[in-house]
Amino acid sequence: MRAESDDTGEEVSGVLVALADPIRRGLLDLLAELGEATATTLAEQFPVSRQAIVKHLAVLDAAGLVTGSRVGREVRYSLRPESLDAATRWMSSLAADWDRRLAAIKRTAEAAERDFT
Template structure:
């Protein structure tokens, strides 16, 4: 797979992970607490433990969380690199648009050449 396509796919996974407000809240809780289980997260959310497990699976596929088995529990923590990669992707897109808009502004503000006006 081409590196750009692979990077775009990873960014798309991050955006998919972040698209749901419950998943964003799960990330916030994990960031605050450092680690959490599906049970501990469900205790703080208006959804069932099973729903939290499904949300954690989406976040895990996106690389936004990593689970670690500790006895019978799986403890999850936030993985920041995918968020950083998505931020870099957005910054590149923003820089491209800034360059395009600067060119448009330059063209719009350029004085008209009187020889062009008839």
């Protein structure tokens, strides 16, 4: 398996930690649907306080998954889906490594079966 650069590893780790929480995944889904929204609007859809939503949005922001922009007195949040790219590349690489390993096991097993019969 290839080693990741420290920057990429930290980026992937931040994304995976952020995605581990179901409320944060729900926030991403809702932002994907709405395009952008305030913490107040988002909090109306979840069984937690607005303050809790703001904390979840801060985690998503730190992971690079959302961005907040001030419009007057409000902060409007929107998705930054490009931040999923590093995590997607890492998962694809991991899957490819496992595919290669499983193919090698299959070849070994098939060869053993031919030799046995």
